[in-house]
Amino acid sequence: MPASVDREILLEALDQELEPARFQDYCPNGLQVEGRAEVARLVSGVTASHALIAAAIDLDADLILVHHGYFWRGEPQPITGMKRQRLQALLQHQINLVAYHLPLDAHPRLGNNAQLGQRLGLIVDAPLRDDGVGLVGRLPQALSAREFGAAIATALDREPLWISGGAHPVRRVAWCTGGAQSLLAAAAARGVDAFISGEISEQTTHEARELGIHYFAAGHHATERYGPQALGDWCARRFGLEHRFIDIPNPA
Structure with missing residues (x-):
């Protein structure tokens, strides 16, 4: 069984490493959707698409770490349609969503x-x-x-x-x-x-x-496939977590 870490300890370590406060970014960096307080299984990917969330659910992941998360500047605010479906899946399965944009670049x-x-x-x-x-x-x-x-x-x-x-x-x-x-x-x-x-x-x-x-x-x-994977590996090494990078094919 993998080790586990308190979510807040993991987030503190990520913020210390990536220093998100240095950047004027287009989205919030760090925890975007709150899930389980204890993290043992981590999935990383480029974008928090529904396909990535589904893969994380199949793996019983506690946390998804991505480069492209949610709540971008200027996007529509109502939680409807695609956005509702994504958030509902995360909340229903208590999966944390953590995103770092410019700090990970x-x-x-x-x-x-x-x-x-x-x-x-x-x-x-x-x-x-x-x-x-x-x-x-x-x-x-x-x-x-x-x-x-x-x-x-x-x-x-x-x-x-x-x-x-x-x-x-x-x-x-x-x-x-x-x-x-x-x-x-x-x-x-x-x-x-x-x-x-x-x-x-x-x-x-x-x-x-x-x-x-x-x-x-x-x-x-x-x-941009390699930063999230490297950051996930860094978390796994530091805290003994189980980590899997999921590459959702995208021709763009």
């Missing part, structure tokens, strides 16, 4: 960007933003843009969309997981050859070409 070891960099073999030189969200680094040796795209596809098991910024190879790279295509110009200002994020907008193609920087849209979900 920015963590220098467990965060989405740090974890993505490890999987791509990138050497980190500096943060991209002052709050630590996004990173700037380099490859151990230069690759052609096509070779780098193939390396991303192998690491993430997903073919990235590549917008060519010219004929130059890739050595210096900036990256920010999820929907960070708006940071392309900031990345280019750091003198990098390529920028990786999850999504692409209409204007991104023109910006990449005109800025002369290769852009790789590698998938919002695909680039």
Whole structure:
């Protein structure tokens, strides 16, 4: 049987590690839905979808840890339809929902960007933003843009969309997981050859070409699978909990 920990002790440890108070975020970080007071089984995932909740129920989990939780700024407030069904399932089965958004993007070891960099073999030189969200680094040796795209596809098991910024190879790279295509110009200002994020907008193609920087849209979900998993593993090691990462496929 796994060990267990009081929920408040676990939350305190997570807040100390991730420092959510440092961020002006778009949603509440930490405990979003209260469940059992004692936590032994932990499920992690990218997004608190109904499919992830159902998987957690099947595993008799006490807590779900995600990057994308609920109560986003500007979303409708009434608890109806899909939102009611999700919350009802959590409350009925007394499952805690804990979410960390920007704090999990920015963590220098467990965060989405740090974890993505490890999987791509990138050497980190500096943060991209002052709050630590996004990173700037380099490859151990230069690759052609096509070779780098193939390396991303192998690491993430997903073919990235590549917008060519010219004929130059890739050595210096900036990256920010999820929907960070708006940071392309900031990345280019750091003198990098390529920028990786999850999504692409209409204007991104023109910006990449005109800025002369290769852009790789590698998938919002695909680039953010690794932070929640690493954070769940950290909880399991620290408190002896049972942890399972559940990957709900998402082509976005």
